[in-house]
Amino acid sequence: MKNYINYVAATLAIATLTQCKPKSASQVVTGDAAAKVYVAPGKFDEIYNFVSGGFSGQLAVYGLPSARLLKVIPVFSQNPENGWGYSEETKPMLNTSHGFIPWDDLHHVALSQTEGIDDGRWVFVNGNNTPRVARIDLKTFRTAEIIELPNSSGNHSSPFLTENSEYVIAGTRFSTPLDGNNDVPISSYKENFKGTISFIKIDPTSGNMSVAFQVVMPPFNFDLSRAGKGPSHGWFFFSCYNTEQANTLLEVNASQRDKDFVIAMNWKKIEEYAKANKGKVTTSKYAHNVYSDETHSATSTISEGIVQFDASELKDMIYLIPCPKSPHGCDTDPTGEYIVAGGKLAATIPVFSFSKMLKAIEGKEFDGEFAGLPVIKYESALYGEVPKPGLGPLHTEFDDKGNAYTSMFVSSEVVKWNIKDLKVIDRKPTFYSLGHLMVVGGGTKHPYGKYLVAYNKITKDRYLPTGPELAQSAQLFDITGEKMEMLYDYPTIGEPHYAQAIEASKIKDKQIRFFKIEDNKHQFATKGEKEAKVVRTGNRVDVYATCIRSHFAPDNIEGIQMGDEVYVHVTNLEQDWDVPHGFAIKGAANAELLVMPGETCTYKWNPDRVGVTVFYCTDFCSALHQEMSGYIRVSPKGSSVPLKWGLGDFSSDAPVTPEKK
Amino acid sequence: MKKIRPVFRWLVLFATLLLVTVYYLPIWSIQLWAPQYPEGLEMLIWINNLSGNVDVINDLNHYIGMGKINVDMFPEFGYMVYILGFVIFFGITTFFVNKRFMLYLYSSLLIIAAVAALIDFYQWEYIYGHTLDPRAAIIIEGQSYQPPLLGYKVLLNFTALSMPSYGGWILFGSGFTLVFASILELFKARKERKKEHHG
Numbered sequence: 062m063k064n065y066i067n068y069v070a071a072t073l074a075i076a077t078l079t080q081c082k083p084k085s086a087s088q089v090v091t092g093d094a095a096a097k098v099y100v101a102p103g104k105f106d107e108i109y110n111f112v113s114g115g116f117s118g119q120l121a122v123y124g125l126p127s128a129r130l131l132k133v134i135p136v137f138s139q140n141p142e143n144g145w146g147y148s149e150e151t152k153p154m155l156n157t158s159h160g161f162i163p164w165d166d167l168h169h170v171a172l173s174q175t176e177g178i179d180d181g182r183w184v185f186v187n188g189n190n191t192p193r194v195a196r197i198d199l200k201t202f203r204t205a206e207i208i209e210l211p212n213s214s215g216n217h218s219s220p221f222l223t224e225n226s227e228y229v230i231a232g233t234r235f236s237t238p239l240d241g242n243n244d245v246p247i248s249s250y251k252e253n254f255k256g257t258i259s260f261i262k263i264d265p266t267s268g269n270m271s272v273a274f275q276v277v278m279p280p281f282n283f284d285l286s287r288a289g290k291g292p293s294h295g296w297f298f299f300s301c302y303n304t305e306q307a308n309t310l311l312e313v314n315a316s317q318r319d320k321d322f323v324i325a326m327n328w329k330k331i332e333e334y335a336k337a338n339k340g341k342v343t344t345s346k347y348a349h350n351v352y353s354d355e356t357h358s359a360t361s362t363i364s365e366g367i368v369q370f371d372a373s374e375l376k377d378m379i380y381l382i383p384c385p386k387s388p389h390g391c392d393t394d395p396t397g398e399y400i401v402a403g404g405k406l407a408a409t410i411p412v413f414s415f416s417k418m419l420k421a422i423e424g425k426e427f428d429g430e431f432a433g434l435p436v437i438k439y440e441s442a443l444y445g446e447v448p449k450p451g452l453g454p455l456h457t458e459f460d461d462k463g464n465a466y467t468s469m470f471v472s473s474e475v476v477k478w479n480i481k482d483l484k485v486i487d488r489k490p491t492f493y494s495l496g497h498l499m500v501v502g503g504g505t506k507h508p509y510g511k512y513l514v515a516y517n518k519i520t521k522d523r524y525l526p527t528g529p530e531l532a533q534s535a536q537l538f539d540i541t542g543e544k545m546e547m548l549y550d551y552p553t554i555g556e557p558h559y560a561q562a563i564e565a566s567k568i569k570d571k572q573i574r575f576f577k578i579e580d581n582k583h584q585f586a587t588k589g590e591k592e593a594k595v596v597r598t599g600n601r602v603d604v605y606a607t608c609i610r611s612h613f614a615p616d617n618i619e620g621i622q623m624g625d626e627v628y629v630h631v632t633n634l635e636q637d638w639d640v641p642h643g644f645a646i647k648g649a650a651n652a653e654l655l656v657m658p659g660e661t662c663t664y665k666w667n668p669d670r671v672g673v674t675v676f677y678c679t680d681f682c683s684a685l686h687q688e689m690s691g692y693i694r695v696s697p698k699g700s701s702v703p704l705k706w707g708l709g710d711f712s713s714d715a716p717v718t719p720e721k722k
Numbered sequence: 723m724k725k726i727r728p729v730f731r732w733l734v735l736f737a738t739l740l741l742v743t744v745y746y747l748p749i750w751s752i753q754l755w756a757p758q759y760p761e762g763l764e765m766l767i768w769i770n771n772l773s774g775n776v777d778v779i780n781d782l783n784h785y786i787g788m789g790k791i792n793v794d795m796f797p798e799f800g801y802m803v804y805i806l807g808f809v810i811f812f813g814i815t816t817f818f819v820n821k822r823f824m825l826y827l828y829s830s831l832l833i834i835a836a837v838a839a840l841i842d843f844y845q846w847e848y849i850y851g852h853t854l855d856p857r858a859a860i861i862i863e864g865q866s867y868q869p870p871l872l873g874y875k876v877l878l879n880f881t882a883l884s885m886p887s888y889g890g891w892i893l894f895g896s897g898f899t900l901v902f903a904s905i906l907e908l909f910k911a912r913k914e915r916k917k918e919h920h921g
Contacts, residue, residue, distance in 0.1 A: 609781065610781060610785075611859075635781070636777055636778070637775075637778045637781070683785075684785065684859075684860075685785065685859055688859075
């Protein structure tokens with residue numbers, strides 16, 4: 062009987078609890094949200110949104126507010142869809158000092174700036190795993206350059222730009238032994254391991270990157286960064302964790318100290334110091350890959366040697382500011398006066414004041430040194446703390462009205478607060494566990510505001526289930542009012558870490574529609590069908606091919622032999638927008654080529670069997686696309702079948718070239 | 723022979739000098755729209771050249787077996803500059819000679835030149851639209867692709883519009899001005915003759 066009563070009581074208790082379930086997402090969305098994200102067919106979005114593809118290694122481009130996926134720009138990973146990293150021209154882009162690497166983990170996105178405003182010229186992204194920084198040209202939406210960073214592991218604190226795109230910064234997440242002293246016991250972490258922060262100079266006209274110098278830091282883990290702006294232009298701020306300098310079970314061992322640091326670096330002074338001092342030149346090797354729109358080809362150069370300065374020699378240039386537990390974000394507000402740090406294990410958001418920090422440095426209000434660097438007293442640099450903002454503050458961006466928006470990973474919400482009085486204004490849940498968030502222009506001196514997007518790690522019950530592996534997601538908020546309003550919720554490619562967004566008007570009219578065939582400087586370009594030919598040099602065969610709606614020239618080839626290495630150089634002769642042609646050969650261990658008008662791309666093929674094989678255009682180019690195809694005859698090695706090729710009139714008098722020696 | 727009214731005499735000079743701009747402006751425009759080309763394609767005809775999306779139009783036209791349009795297929799481009807030069811010279815002479823019969827001759831010359839040009843253009847369009855490669859991918863029984871002389875015409879998935887461009891409008895404008903002046907001069911001459919008879 063007692064058991065029975067207990068059972069009833071328990072059932073009632075559960076029933077009551079069910080009534081108290083927290084609000085579900087459907088209750089969060091308000092009436093006119095649909096109208097605010099609706100962009101009618103044929104109309105353009107207001108905003109370009111560049112979203113990291115995380116472990117896909119690529120960069121996604123969405124239109125806002127519709128959240129329509131416009132393009133996936135291949136950066137660090139091979140992309141069979143358009144031959145990126147498969148064509149002979151693009152393979153060098155994925156070269157590193159370790160050789161060809163087909164993948165990376167792309168975390169952060171930084172639009173180029175002029176005077177603290179996004180200028181729409183380039184977007185920079187980081188490769189986290191094999192440390193690299195890439196530059197994407199926003200005239201072509203293609204990766205134009207990738208530079209590798211030696212002495213770096215887990216290139217997480219990257220890429221962050223100064224307000225005139227003078228430098229892009231790359232700080233290492235892991236500290237490791239440096240080149241030249243690599244083979245050491247892991248337990249010698251504190252003596253032998255170092256962190257590095259690389260300063261990559263950006264050429265103001267071409268955008269080309271070069272590693273100017275590297276600052277060798279104590280073995281902390283560097284997380285995120287922001288450059289100062291306005292009055293704080295000339296400074297960089299970094300967050301770091303593991304100041305415990307643990308090398309195992311970081312989960313526990315790197316969470317022991319009550320405070321880690323925000324690091325303030327006077328890069329203008331370091332730049333001057335670097336001009337006057339030679340520094341130590343290391344033996345580090347690193348790859349520098351550049352793609353040319355003239356030759357339609359990339360080159361990879363392995364450079365050697367990098368200039369290093371030890372942090373300890375940079376007196377009066379680097380300061381530590383204590384910051385509650387393992388900070389992640391480290392964000393400067395639009396005025397450049399406030400630096401907001403998100404201690405991911407902390408219960409408050411500290412806001413530091415740049416002017417107070419300068420005074421503290423002047424008055425030497427230090428709390429001793431740590432790892433040889435002066436520590437500014439917490440209170441001396443602190444403007445104030447946002448009380449009880451939520452759990453796990455990670456990253457903060459700003460709107461055009463003096464408000465800040467902080468992502469709360471643990472409590473899964475966006476919190477809006479006022480920078481001046483530090484009071485929380487609004488909070489809205491996200492689904493679930495957001496990492497970064499972004500406001501349009503939120504990292505600039507003059508944010509555009511209007512929209513905020515939260516990037517979530519967990520989606521569970523948000524969409525139709527797709528087995529064990531689920532999409533990550535983004536949630537779009539309207540931030541024009543006092544209260545934030547969730548508008549839309551959509552899955553993304555890969556794992557979206559950070560993203561940035563810019564007014565479409567700054568980019569859309571600068572697009573290159575096609576490449577002029579007369580400007581094509583590819584060494585295997587074929588600028589007319591009459592120039593199409595096949596050339597044998599030993600066992601290397603070069604096919605100079607053209608394509609135009611709706612045929613290849615040549616489309617019949619004989620005289621290929623087993624053991625040949627065949628390079629098909631396909632030039633697209635079209636001179637109109639949106640007429641790419643594709644190319645693929647049956648049985649080739651390769652991806653397709655997707656050749657833009659006026660461009661030349663090369664397909665490498667090692668025939669693996671005797672017989673007639675086929676090739677075709679893989680992009681539905683025209684009404685006669687299905688006819689756009691051809692045959693290649695492969696004969697045994699040493700066969701007497703002559704090398705010949707043709708188009709339209711193959712059987713009778715197709716040209717025959719004498720075999721070249 | 724009587725002189726031209728001063729106002730018309732100056733109008734002749736103005737209309738003639740305006741013709742000089744025709745050397746620097748496109749005369750005729752053919753525009754094409756299709757579902758795939760909502761922004762439209764355009765071919766502009768100048769006194770001695772072609773411009774616009776000629777290459778794109780050629781690439782599209784090969785499906786239906788039309789020939790490639792190029793500058794060499796218009797011998798007119800070789801001598802049209804001289805014809806216009808002569809017209810301008812005649813106009814200036816008319817201004818200086820300042821006699822009615824010169825005005826009549828001048829406006830007749832312009833009318834003849836304009837009509838000849840239109841006939842010539844129509845003939846080119848006819849040949850271009852009817853000379854089709856028998857091996858073309860798309861052949862439609864009885865279908866030809868002659869562009870319109872003036873106005874709209876639907877050609878398969880394309881809508882074509884043929885009309886004067888800036889230079890063409892100036893030619894027409896000058897021509898109409900001169901014809902208008904000639905007619906008024908004719909009326910005046912008739913009145914004067916009647917007066918002489920009665921008086």
